Amino acid sequence: MTPPGEGGIGIIALAGAGAARLLDRVFVGTRRGASELPLGAIAHGTVRRQAEVVDEVIVARLQAEAEPRFEVNCHGGIVAVRAVLRCLEEAGARVVDPSQFMPRARGGGPLSPSGVRERALAALPHALTRLGAAMLLHQAGGALGDEVGRVCHLLDAGRPEEAAARLDAALEMAPLGRALLNPPKVALLGPPNVGKSTLLNALLHEERVIVHHEPGTTRDVVAETVSLGGVPFELMDSAGIRATDDDLERMAVDRAADLAARCDVALVLFDARDGPG
Numbered sequence: 001m002t003p004p005g006e007g008g009i010g011i012i013a014l015a016g017a018g019a020a021r022l023l024d025r026v027f028v029g030t031r032r033g034a035s036e037l038p039l040g041a042i043a044h045g046t047v048r049r050q051a052e053v054v055d056e057v058i059v060a061r062l063q064a065e066a067e068p069r070f071e072v073n074c075h076g077g078i079v080a081v082r083a084v085l086r087c088l089e090e091a092g093a094r095v096v097d098p099s100q101f102m103p104r105a106r107g108g109g110p111l112s113p114s115g116v117r118e119r120a121l122a123a124l125p126h127a128l129t130r131l132g133a134a135m136l137l138h139q140a141g142g143a144l145g146d147e148v149g150r151v152c153h154l155l156d157a158g159r160p161e162e163a164a165a166r167l168d169a170a171l172e173m174a175p176l177g178r179a180l181l182n183p184p185k186v187a188l189l190g191p192p193n194v195g196k197s198t199l200l201n202a203l204l205h206e207e208r209v210i211v212h213h214e215p216g217t218t219r220d221v222v223a224e225t226v227s228l229g230g231v232p233f234e235l236m237d238s239a240g241i242r243a244t245d246d247d248l249e250r251m252a253v254d255r256a257a258d259l260a261a262r263c264d265v266a267l268v269l270f271d272a273r274d275g276p277g
């Protein structure tokens with residue numbers, strides 16, 4: 001269930017009718033085995049391949065959708081998790097994609113309450129900011145269905161203007177919801193030497209890119225994600241756009257022009273000392 005990578009613990013879910021028997025083949029509990037565990041209880045022990053200890057683990061017994069389920073909490077990191085997974089596979093388990101453990105929508109389509117909940121929970125691990133995670137948990141808790149219910153209630157009560165205002169307000173929130181999951185690409189564009197790279201560094205609170213008084217400092221497009229007020233943005237610094245005979249500089253300018261064409265927001269900077277126009 002935890003993604004492969006560095007971490008304190010790794011959690012492996014084991015589900016299915018034969019889960020307890022399978023776990024008994026590899027788990028040696030300090031006090032009791034997996035099949036002796038009451039629902040909701042945990043057991044300390046080791047996962048073993050014959051006599052060899054593969055990892056020290058905590059096993060929890062759960063029940064999900066009328067199916068026995070265990071969670072094996074082993075040490076984190078790719079090596080430890082893979083070793084435990086291999087042991088379980090050798091004992092007869094089939095390794096599947098973690099998304100299969102997400103709650104499944106029971107009919108009703110993607111906009112049904114269970115469909116919205118499923119999609120919100122599936123997106124939760126990819127939330128980039130706390131605001132994004134809060135929005136997804138709000139949706140998983142049925143926020144959209146509740147709002148539709150309020151609108152229907154207003155319509156039933158003969159108050160269509162108020163219903164329309166509520167719907168408009170909900171629709172206005174949609175771009176923010178989308179931006180929380182897919183950071184808008186904000187390109188820093190403009191002539192050379194106007195402070196594009198300085199602004200990127202200031203927003204990142206670090207000296208990420210070189211700033212210099214010579215025009216033509218930035219050549220490549222540099223992208224970094226930054227959270228502003230809880231909303232993630234992909235900020236993209238680029239070369240200053242100007243006419244040039246220099247081959248290398250023309251390539252850099254071409255990249256900036258290409259960025260201007262594909263970004264969501266073009267933030268065009270100018271030197272205030274040059275005045276308006």
Ligand SMILES: Nc1nc2c(ncn2[C@@H]2O[C@H](COP(=O)(O)OP(=O)(O)OP(=O)(O)O)[C@@H](O)[C@H]2O)c(=O)[nH]1
Nearest residue numbers: 192193194195196197198211212213216217218240
């Ligand atoms: N006075 C003043 N100087 C600034 C400001 N922002 C940046 N500078 C200076 O302007 C110079 C150019 O800044 P950069 O951030 O490298 O400008 P740039 O637009 O990225 O330049 P290129 O990469 O060459 O296109 C540096 O010497 C900065 O210290 C500002 O707001 N005021």
Ligand SMILES: [Mg+2]
Nearest residue numbers: 196197217218
């Ligand atoms: Mg620059």
